[in-house]
Amino acid sequence: MVVAVVFDVGETLLDDTREYGAWADWLGVPRHTFSAVLGAVTAAGRNNAETFQYFRPGFDLATERQRREDAGLGETIEDTDLYPDVRPALTELRTRGLWVGIVGNQTAKVARLLRALNLPADAIATSGEWGAAKPDQAFFDRVAQFAPAARPDIVYVGDQRDKDILPARKAGMRTAHIRRGPAGHLWADDPTVLDAADWRINSLTELPALLRPST
Template identity: 70%
Template sequence: MIRSVVFDVGETLLDDSREFGAWADWMGVPRHTFSAILGAVTAAGMNNAETFQVLRPGFDLEEERQRREEAGAGEQIDETDLYPDVRPALSALRRAGVWTGIAGNQTIKAAGLLRALGLPVDAVATSGEWSVVKPDPEFFQRVVEMAPGEPHEIMYVGDHRDNDIVPARAAGLRPVLIRRGPWGYLWAHDDVVVQNAEWVINSLSELITLVGQTSNC
């Protein structure tokens, strides 16, 4: 039985196109160049932060993020960044009596922006607030502490093999890979994902059916 569903943020709930485009503009590179390098870094199995190092060796991400904020070009999250299936899926889970939460590798500011959207969830947390970043096992221990139920009663939904699926499985959670965004598409049929993800979905709307199936097991 599934008692809780916890969601990653980027390319799970949010389309990251605007934020990636903003970084490309800030760095003074064409957006298609930034996207191509991001894809190459992803395919090589590296962390997406390496994209910045390829484009500008020695790039200090936190320093530049602060500079963006001071220049009035900081991160933004609004309704247009949500994938279309997000609100309907979250609302359906809530009607079914499932506890829902958000926990991803985002800043403290992003946590506030997510809460301001008024999504039908029970809790929002980010790595910036927790001071621990996926795939650190402590992050997923915090997920277990946040969400009701034993680990095997908690789904963790994300798009990233190494940051979401593998560490969620190691923590005893029920990992779900969503096939969207560069990582989700690239790794949907990856052997490691096949071994560790309990389910691979194409839309968040599939979750309510999966939760129902587990209740009948």
């Protein structure tokens, strides 16, 4: 029985368009150029951070992130960055008695920004706070400690094949793949996703009825 639902952040809850646009501006390259290279990196199954190397070899993400902060151009998250289905879906899941968590590969600052949005979630954390990042099994071990449920009773919801669905399944959790964002569309019909995902959805609002139908 599903007891807890844990959500990835980028392109599952947050539309990353504005943030990637800000990175393109910081690098001084056209936004569509940055997006095209990011898409190629994603299609190759590589880490998105590798995108920056094409524009600035030797680019250090942590250093440049701090430089953005120092320049007053650091990352922000606004309610408009959430996909429209986020609040309704998470609210309904909690109404139906499910524990809702949010955790993804983001900095500790992003955790604070997400908490400030007062989302309908029981707990929020990020890899930056945990010191473990997807797809490492250490991350999913932390998810298992984070959620008040046995692993088979946890559903991890995400868009990425290699960082979300496959490692969560390997960790003994159930999985829901959302067709959203570049990776979500790219891997939606991949045979390994078809095999590993317990559910495949196009909107988070599909989840409440799938996970715990009303009685």
